Amino acid sequence: MFLFEWLLQAATTMSTETAAPDSAEPPVPDRVPWQRQAWAFAERHLRVLVRSPMIIFLAVGWPLAWYVLTVSVFLPGDAGAFALGSVAVSYAFFGSFTVVVAVFAGAFAGDLDGGRYRKFRSLPIAPSADLAGRFVAALVLAVFSHAVVLAVAFATGARFEPRLAAIGLVPLTLLSFCVVAVALSLVLGAVVSKPEYMTTIGIVLALIAYYTTGFNGTQPGMIADDPWFVNVLPNSLATRQQLYALFDGDFTDTGVLPPELPSGIEFVGLTGAYVVVGLAVSILLVRRVAYGGDPL
Amino acid sequence: MSDTAERARKAQDRSAGSVLEASAVELTIGDQRVLEGVDLQIESGEIVVLMGPNGAGKSVFLSCCAGALRADGGEIEFFDRYAPRVARGLFSVAIQGDTADPELTGAENCRFFEQLHPAGTDEWQTLAERFELTEDMDRTVGAYSGGMARKVELASALSADVPLFLLDEPAAALDLSMLRVLHDELLRRRDEEGASVLLTSHTPLDAQIADRLVFLRNGRVYADGPPEGLLDELPPVLRVRGAVPDDEQFVGNRAFGRGDEVRGFLEQETDAEAIEAELPDDALVEIDPPSFTDLFNYYAYLAGEESQQSREATTTRSPESTDGTAGPVGSEQ
Numbered sequence: 001m002f003l004f005e006w007l008l009q010a011a012t013t014m015s016t017e018t019a020a021p022d023s024a025e026p027p028v029p030d031r032v033p034w035q036r037q038a039w040a041f042a043e044r045h046l047r048v049l050v051r052s053p054m055i056i057f058l059a060v061g062w063p064l065a066w067y068v069l070t071v072s073v074f075l076p077g078d079a080g081a082f083a084l085g086s087v088a089v090s091y092a093f094f095g096s097f098t099v100v101v102a103v104f105a106g107a108f109a110g111d112l113d114g115g116r117y118r119k120f121r122s123l124p125i126a127p128s129a130d131l132a133g134r135f136v137a138a139l140v141l142a143v144f145s146h147a148v149v150l151a152v153a154f155a156t157g158a159r160f161e162p163r164l165a166a167i168g169l170v171p172l173t174l175l176s177f178c179v180v181a182v183a184l185s186l187v188l189g190a191v192v193s194k195p196e197y198m199t200t201i202g203i204v205l206a207l208i209a210y211y212t213t214g215f216n217g218t219q220p221g222m223i224a225d226d227p228w229f230v231n232v233l234p235n236s237l238a239t240r241q242q243l244y245a246l247f248d249g250d251f252t253d254t255g256v257l258p259p260e261l262p263s264g265i266e267f268v269g270l271t272g273a274y275v276v277v278g279l280a281v282s283i284l285l286v287r288r289v290a291y292g293g294d295p296l
Numbered sequence: 297m298s299d300t301a302e303r304a305r306k307a308q309d310r311s312a313g314s315v316l317e318a319s320a321v322e323l324t325i326g327d328q329r330v331l332e333g334v335d336l337q338i339e340s341g342e343i344v345v346l347m348g349p350n351g352a353g354k355s356v357f358l359s360c361c362a363g364a365l366r367a368d369g370g371e372i373e374f375f376d377r378y379a380p381r382v383a384r385g386l387f388s389v390a391i392q393g394d395t396a397d398p399e400l401t402g403a404e405n406c407r408f409f410e411q412l413h414p415a416g417t418d419e420w421q422t423l424a425e426r427f428e429l430t431e432d433m434d435r436t437v438g439a440y441s442g443g444m445a446r447k448v449e450l451a452s453a454l455s456a457d458v459p460l461f462l463l464d465e466p467a468a469a470l471d472l473s474m475l476r477v478l479h480d481e482l483l484r485r486r487d488e489e490g491a492s493v494l495l496t497s498h499t500p501l502d503a504q505i506a507d508r509l510v511f512l513r514n515g516r517v518y519a520d521g522p523p524e525g526l527l528d529e530l531p532p533v534l535r536v537r538g539a540v541p542d543d544e545q546f547v548g549n550r551a552f553g554r555g556d557e558v559r560g561f562l563e564q565e566t567d568a569e570a571i572e573a574e575l576p577d578d579a580l581v582e583i584d585p586p587s588f589t590d591l592f593n594y595y596a597y598l599a600g601e602e603s604q605q606s607r608e609a610t611t612t613r614s615p616e617s618t619d620g621t622a623g624p625v626g627s628e629q
Contacts, residue, residue: 038414040411118391118395122364122389123413
């Protein structure tokens with residue numbers, strides 16, 4: 001329902017056309033410039049991202065430090081290209097999740113806590129444009145973080161052998177993961193409302209998700225019970241789908257199995273469901289908490 | 297079309313009719329009744345200053361008008377037809393609080409809000425110059441003083457090409473020279489573009505630009521009229537210098553300090569002789585024409601309370617506030 005409302009609103013407010021004033025009639029409000037507003041929000045977040053050393057560190061330095069530490073301490077010196085690559089994929093998602101949750105939960109909480117939403121509510125802003133702008137900026141940040149980790153891993157010995165038929169899973173998993181991370185960040189921003197705590201909370205949540213799913217699903221053998229859920233939870237599902245897409249080979253004796261990698265269409269459907277649920281939660285929060293509430 | 301002709305056309309378009317009509321607006325927050333049936337009308341091309349002490353409900357009322365808060369009861373209508381949420385493209389708002397993003401520069405903040413408002417323009421650059429902010433517009437707002445951040449918010453809000461401006465305490469944190477710049481800008485908007493302004497304030501100086509003053513206290517309107525008319529209706533004002541008279545001799549059992557003098561309202565002018573008789577011979581005691589500060593003090597603190605004869609008298613004087621408002625004797629500003 002909310003998704004439908006959002007799409008409907010987006011479709012009906014795309015125009016910036018202005019009605020001509022008629023001196024005999026009261027003025028007519030201009031239509032909401034949806035695209036311009038969405039870009040304004042995206043640009044605002046991107047500007048903040050590029051000038052913050054802490055965010056750059058979280059996006060790049062943090063996952064790379066974990067990658068280097070893991071490769072140096074836990075992998076044998078003759079570890080194969082696949083082992084390095086799978087570790088890189090797991091930390092690429094780990095880094096993306098950390099930075100998106102920390103940054104966007106902090107930004108949302110800051111807007112709520114600082115009273116900026118009282119100003120926003122007095123402007124003819126489409127809440128969907130606000131959300132779209134935040135999401136675009138989050139996606140740019142997540143893709144950047146993800147790509148840097150994979151590129152550094154490749155430069156230091158990791159190798160990827162993509163399955164061309166499944167390569168579409170790479171952007172799909174990043175997209176779905178980003179939607180889930182943004183939805184979670186909005187929940188945190190609405191509940192905690194203290195932007196200064198968000199970096200710590202984002203890091204802790206990322207670590208919990210990473211370890212409880214066996215390194216984002218790359219080492220399910222470390223889970224005591226049946227690790228079936230690594231093909232269900234969003235972080236490990238996305239990681240394992242991307243492993244399947246990036247490595248066209250035999251996964252026996254790599255620690256990744258069992259369970260089998262999520263290669264079927266049903267897992268693509270589950271990923272799509274995460275996108276729908278994540279969007280619905282995000283739209284609900286932005287419309288009700290940010291633009292519908294009265295947080296005095 | 298030339299700029300002058302364009303301004304004239306806009307002024308003509310905006311020259312008639314009601315811009316804002318609020319009736320019986322009510323709002324309760326928590327267990328506190330903040331607005332208790334507020335009525336307010338603004339005509340086209342009118343500057344209305346909504347005055348009152350802190351906590352009177354001015355900002356909350358303005359937020360209801362702006363669509364940022366939902367009133368519990370009553371009705372708010374713009375241009376005889378639009379509810380606040382529908383009319384948002386027709387007004388521009390500056391509200392109190394840290395609405396500028398501290399991590400963006402002043403220019404980036406203004407550009408951001410320019411993009412958000414359908415009627416946004418780049419006139420904020422000219423306004424930033426008038427507010428003497430040009431050199432600081434490339435610094436992040438987090439490094440600004442409160443007054444500088446306020447000027448960025450005002451430049452941003454005033455740059456929208458709209459027929460109505462809703463400004464919440466715009467004078468707060470501005471020095472006197474910048475207050476004059478703001479007043480000149482608002483008067484220019486009214487005179488050249490036919491724009492209307494609703495401005496909340498507890499700074500008596502803002503009364504200078506008002507076509508109409510509305511006083512709000514405890515969520516209710518106590519007075520509404522042109523400044524000259526309200527000044528004429530004030531009781532006689534007694535000024536005492538060089539001595540401290542007994543508060544109980546004044547209306548509301550209260551006197552107000554301003555600089556080195558005490559001012560209070562008399563039931564009738566002849567009461568001045570009785571007060572003078574009780575003070576030392578070298579004290580200056582005289583009836584003084586009322587000022588906007590007197591007007592503010594009367595309606596902010598006394599109107600409606602004259603009959604409370606049992607009010608406890610107090611004797612200590614509070615210092616004059618930095619915004620020019622005289623402090624009521626024995627009461628907290």
